[in-house]
Amino acid sequence: MPELQIELIPVLRDNYVYLIFDPATQACAAVDPAVAPPVLAALDRLGWRLTHILNTHHHHDHVGGNLALKAATGCTIVGYGPDAARIPGLDVAVKDGGTVTVGSATAQVIEVSGHTLGHIAYWFADHAALFCGDTLFSLGCGRLFEGNPAMMWASLGRLRDLPPETRIYCAHEYTEANARFALTLDPDNAALRARTREVCDLRSRDLPTLPSTIGVERATNPFLRADVPELQRAVGAPTGDAVAAFAEIRHRKDVF
Numbered sequence: 732m733p734e735l736q737i738e739l740i741p742v743l744r745d746n747y748v749y750l751i752f753d754p755a756t757q758a759c760a761a762v763d764p765a766v767a768p769p770v771l772a773a774l775d776r777l778g779w780r781l782t783h784i785l786n787t788h789h790h791h792d793h794v795g796g797n798l799a800l801k802a803a804t805g806c807t808i809v810g811y812g813p814d815a816a817r818i819p820g821l822d823v824a825v826k827d828g829g830t831v832t833v834g835s836a837t838a839q840v841i842e843v844s845g846h847t848l849g850h851i852a853y854w855f856a857d858h859a860a861l862f863c864g865d866t867l868f869s870l871g872c873g874r875l876f877e878g879n880p881a882m883m884w885a886s887l888g889r890l891r892d893l894p895p896e897t898r899i900y901c902a903h904e905y906t907e908a909n910a911r912f913a914l915t916l917d918p919d920n921a922a923l924r925a926r927t928r929e930v931c932d933l934r935s936r937d938l939p940t941l942p943s944t945i946g947v948e949r950a951t952n953p954f955l956r957a958d959v960p961e962l963q964r965a966v967g968a969p970t971g972d973a974v975a976a977f978a979e980i981r982h983r984k985d986v987f
């Protein structure tokens with residue numbers, strides 16, 4: 732299977748737009764284009780023609796470039812069907828369990844509500860790549876704007892269960908701040924300390940900390956570790972109550 736080429740485009744303050752290019756067919760998808768001009772510039776530089784937009788959720792910093800890109804390229808916009816009224820230019824409605832085809836590559840659609848209702852992730856299983864929007868960040872997770880802790884914990888669990896080698900492409904560069912917070916809860920976690928050193932080094936050179944992998948996040952991300960007794964103790968949640976621990980970790984991060 733020919734490898735997909737994945738290009739990371741930093742936009743706005745801390746967003747990433749990803750371009751997914753399939754050399755076999757020349758198909759190219761933009762994931763969560765917050766704005767159009769830097770995406771068009773990248774396409775131009777790389778000599779790729781945009782065929783698809785994949786939206787993970789309706790927030791403006793993820794769909795803001797939809798209409799301009801569609802006008803410029805005629806691309807097809809894919810997103811969560813029931814959110815059609817909130818996703819500009821939606822052409823192809825998908826939902827949990829569905830699939831999306833970009834050239835010769837296929838992504839499975841995984842609903843991961845919590846940050847918003849109807850947030851989806853795109854998992855290219857054959858290419859070990861996950862585009863998870865604002866649900867899972869490296870060492871963090873999205874704020875709960877529309878969902879509740881139980882819902883988000885279940886959503887993150889679905890992503891945590893993916894193969895450990897899966898590369899995760901998150902929509903924001905929040906990793907360094909997330910690491911500072913994670914260390915307050917989990918200071919003795921050697922994997923977290925090692926990842927933090929790596930992250931600080933990358934950021935000091937203005938390099939992205941993404942993609943991370945599911946395996947790394949499983950070992951280091953406190954929001955994926957709310958069912959670990961040490962984390963539950965660290966936030967004073969009853970032992971065995973992962974949702975209570977997750978809710979407390981999320982609350983502490985909100986006010987960190």
Ligand code: ZN
Nearest residue numbers: 788790846865
């Ligand atoms: Zn968002």
Ligand code: FE
Nearest residue numbers: 790792865902
């Ligand atoms: Fe966002």
